[in-house]
Amino acid sequence: MTTGILGKKLGMTQVFDAEGKVIPVTVIEVGPCTVVQRKTAQDDGYEAVQIGFGANKAHRVGRPLMGHFRKAGKGAFGALKEVRIAPDSALAAGQEIHVDIFKEGDFVDVTGQSKGRGFTGSVKRWNFKGGRASHGSMFHRAPGSIGASAWPSRVIKNMKMAGHYGNERVTTLNLKVVGVSPEKNLLLVRGAVPGAKNSLVFVRHAIKKGN
Amino acid sequence: MSLLKELEKSQIRSDLPEFKVGDTVRVYSRIKEGEKERIQYFEGIVIGFHRNAASTTFKVRKESYGVGVEKTYPLHSPLLEKIVVKKKGDIRRAKLFFLRKVSGKKARIREKKDWLVKKGVAVPAEGAPERPVEESAAPGAAPLSPESTETKE
Numbered sequence: 001m002t003t004g005i006l007g008k009k010l011g012m013t014q015v016f017d018a019e020g021k022v023i024p025v026t027v028i029e030v031g032p033c034t035v036v037q038r039k040t041a042q043d044d045g046y047e048a049v050q051i052g053f054g055a056n057k058a059h060r061v062g063r064p065l066m067g068h069f070r071k072a073g074k075g076a077f078g079a080l081k082e083v084r085i086a087p088d089s090a091l092a093a094g095q096e097i098h099v100d101i102f103k104e105g106d107f108v109d110v111t112g113q114s115k116g117r118g119f120t121g122s123v124k125r126w127n128f129k130g131g132r133a134s135h136g137s138m139f140h141r142a143p144g145s146i147g148a149s150a151w152p153s154r155v156i157k158n159m160k161m162a163g164h165y166g167n168e169r170v171t172t173l174n175l176k177v178v179g180v181s182p183e184k185n186l187l188l189v190r191g192a193v194p195g196a197k198n199s200l201v202f203v204r205h206a207i208k209k210g211n
Numbered sequence: 212m213s214l215l216k217e218l219e220k221s222q223i224r225s226d227l228p229e230f231k232v233g234d235t236v237r238v239y240s241r242i243k244e245g246e247k248e249r250i251q252y253f254e255g256i257v258i259g260f261h262r263n264a265a266s267t268t269f270k271v272r273k274e275s276y277g278v279g280v281e282k283t284y285p286l287h288s289p290l291l292e293k294i295v296v297k298k299k300g301d302i303r304r305a306k307l308f309f310l311r312k313v314s315g316k317k318a319r320i321r322e323k324k325d326w327l328v329k330k331g332v333a334v335p336a337e338g339a340p341e342r343p344v345e346e347s348a349a350p351g352a353a354p355l356s357p358e359s360t361e362t363k364e
Contacts, residue, residue, distance in 0.1 A: 010213070010214055010215045011215050013215060013218065013219050013222075013264070013265060013266065014222075014265060014266050015218075015222055015265075016222065016285075016287070016288060016289050019243070020241070020288055020289045020290035022266075022285060022288075027214070027215050027218060029214060184214060184217075186214060186218065188218075
């Protein structure tokens with residue numbers, strides 16, 4: 001089996017556990033993903049599968065890509081992703097991968113594209129404190145000093161300043177799987193995952209938990 | 212219906228009685244102490260709901276030995292054993308947070324008229340349309356009948 005699968009973030013809610021405690025969960029519609037291509041050490045130099053997720057309209061796909069999809073025989077996909085697998089894996093093009101590769105109590109890593117925040121000040125982007133709002137304060141949300149004058153007489157590299165924030169690839173590690181619903185293809189993980197609702201996410205077994 | 216809404220619906224309890232802000236309720240909740248489990252009740256006035264599908268909570272306030280105590284319960288929590296409605300309040304706002312600042316006579320909540328009628332305490336006002344009085348209904352235990360379309364006096 002693969003270690004990861006593609007899905008769609010549906011949003012957050014809460015569930016009650018066996019003890020009646022409230023658990024904040026993110027609901028992810030995971031899979032089913034289709035193996036579009038099987039890569040082997042012999043042909044490609046490494047062992048992997050390319051998985052496709054989310055139906056796409058045929059007229060939105062270029063002809064070369066459509067020809068690639070045709071080999072799997074399951075129509076066009078909206079997203080493709082390559083996942084490494086063990087060399088002895090029996091996965092072949094056309095086979096489906098479902099959410100049941102995860103079970104309750106597992107730990108997963110979730111990768112997504114974080115929400116874009118545009119040009120952002122240093123308070124929001126770097127959690128600077130900022131100054132007080134009133135009583136003659138002239139230091140509201142300004143970054144403060146960015147370096148000395150005599151030496152080094154320049155701004156050192158990677159200084160935390162205002163700029164573009166968000167809309168980048170973010171991975172949240174070690175999220176606990178609270179529930180799996182194979183019939184609805186739903187995965188419930190504890191806590192927040194990167195990205196907006198309905199955005200594409202990649203879920204894999206947590207690498208730092210020995211997977 | 213979206214899958215998320217469907218999931219939230221599956222979390223919602225429907226066995227609890229209907230109650231509103233201003234009502235006096237007794238909330239029985241299960242409390243686990245080590246291995247033992249017991250049931251504790253808390254009685255007070257419902258001073259507000261935070262409505263959000265499965266995450267809905269409500270606040271109950273009471274005066275305990277001169278100290279105001281408030282508890283917030285998740286409405287759909289499996290730890291709630293039962294809720295008994297003791298009184299129906301007649302109030303005009305959604306949140307009764309003003310009760311935190313008042314005490315004594317100011318902190319009273321007027322009881323709903325047709326609730327008294329249903330209990331058999333009061334007689335319906337002259338000219339008011341007749342309604343069947345549920346005899347078997349224990350106070351609060353039974354679900355309430357739909358609101359009447361009584362005209363204001």
